[in-house]
Amino acid sequence: MPDSLAINILIFVVSAVVVAFVGTRMSKVADRLADKTGLGEAIMGAVFLGGTTSLSGIVTSVTAAAGGHAELAVSNAVGGIAAQTAFLAVADLFYKESNLEHAAASIANLVQGTLLLSLLSIPILAFAGPPLSFWGVHPATLVLMAAYFAGLRLVSLSQTENMWQPRQTNETAVDKPDDAVQSRSLRKMWLKFLGYAVTIAIAGYFIAQSGVVIAAKTGLTESVVGTLLTAVSTSLPELVTTVAAVRQGALTLAVGGIIGGNCFDLMLIAFSDLAYRDGSIYEAITYRQVFLMALTGLMTGILLLGLLKRERHGIGNIGFESFLILILYVGGVASLFFKSR
Template sequence: MSPFLPWLKLAACAALIGFAGPRLTRYGDIIARRTGLSRSWIGLVLLSTATSLPELVTGISAVTVAGAPDIAIGDALGACIFNLAILVVLDALHRDEPMYRRIEQGHILTAGFGVILIGFVGALVLLSRETPGHRLFHVSAYTPVIVVLYVVAMRAAYVYERRAAGALPPISGSEPGTTLREAVLQYAAAAAVIFAAGAWLPFVGTELADAMGWRTSFVGTLFVAASTTLPELVVTVSAVRIGAIDMAVANLLGSNLFDVLIVAVDDVAFADGPLLAAVSPVHAVSAFAAVIMSAIFIVGLLYRPETRLRGTIGWVSVSLLMVYLLSAYAIYLHGH
């Protein structure tokens, strides 16, 4: 097989996902204004779910049809660290002052739950190979715990938003003629495009690994995860352009929570036994890298640094970028 064909397919998937991203932001913001919900809540629930659809479809397809569990887990955990790396882009787009001095400190709650969920999965990646007998039928006995933790996280975020977040003012200038029903339909159409492109990605990732002679864990963590995270990147940039930075950050952190839930869904779909017992232990590197990056984000949000490197990004963003690059290099060296 020509090595160029998988790259073309990957580019096609990325183009479809990138096209639908701005529409998610546009109509998600309209839904927020029409319903009176906060942008942070819309980003945490509505946008993060829609932008994580590629990871969901990719994971299910990888474990059921493509037979590539490493791509499924690499995509889910790789998307977590890629989402946190997007914060560097978000910080760079704010040339007037560091991003961490503008966003709400309520994001600490979501980031903290991200540390719990991702760290739990990282530990399971290491432990499941040693104790594969802990299962309910073909599903890991720990998978229900992941689901419960996710529900608790979303419930806590909902309660916090009701206490702290205020409603957005009604639409006055942009999109004055768009009704709530029209916004929901347009939002669903954009989500459908992302869903279709995501279903194709695991097969493209497998072809790319074969054509280039790369390990599937590396391809899943880097290339497939980068492609399935394109909606988060596009939505982030689009949200900044309309002045909804908190919606952008909430989307990234909420996507991390949903990506961990996808691991539980993939485990149910994987018929050959507990999923985490069948994947490379190197995926724990991605999980723990995401935990470290989440902790760096929390420190930055509490400390609110003022200094920037030549007016571009601050030390928090530099630290996030370094952890991401080191984790990608480690997975390339030691992946299966």
């Protein structure tokens, strides 16, 4: 990467715009694939949309970790989860019929939210526990990966076993397949989806590289750059795809894509630990990253309460959980920024 601050800022901005532009188109393709494959919006959002929109974040964190920038890698991962949870509250503003969490309440989203809270506790335990590593990899990394895939199975089973389901109301959005999608080519849809994913990954690489230079040139800490710059910019696909999904009525896809993507984003810490060669990455993180994890856990808990309470309308036509999540995110990020000055 060039050494010029101005050029790196330009690269950063252009890459972020590319991520946002491509992400807009992913939601429509994902919704069609959910209907065409029969997977449903919840699984499509959690696994495919959430995973592919996280590609730029994966590249950013892994590249930063491989370069020895542990704080940037972890801050990007956890900061992205916090930003994406706040983005769900922003998407609530675009759904006028009722509170988004009321309309999109489903057992799959509740299971995913509970899984996210469980996964968040693993890096915190690794940070607070005794130093352990084998060939530079902490056992928590393997536990994190195993817990994620076990959780996905629970999400899948929750949709088929029907042990619990939300009470249907006039505002509840039901995931109904679009019959018109069946005439489309499944192969072309997957190829288009893959092309978008590769583009986002490439843009994520340039975001990571330019972010490191910006941090060095401006004197900002890696935690601030990771939380405010790289995390937010690499999370733009989630914001764009979520708002787009809400506007086209794919509410389960919107909420599932955020919560499922957040679960996947915790895998970024595991990938970063594998890429970080100066020991266990959990031993290199600071209280700032732990603060972010705790903040994210609180925001997720409030989101779950909103999905359970299912308030129809609230402040500014958004639920109490969306209002509180936005307040917590802005306050938490501001606290982290001024604390590092």
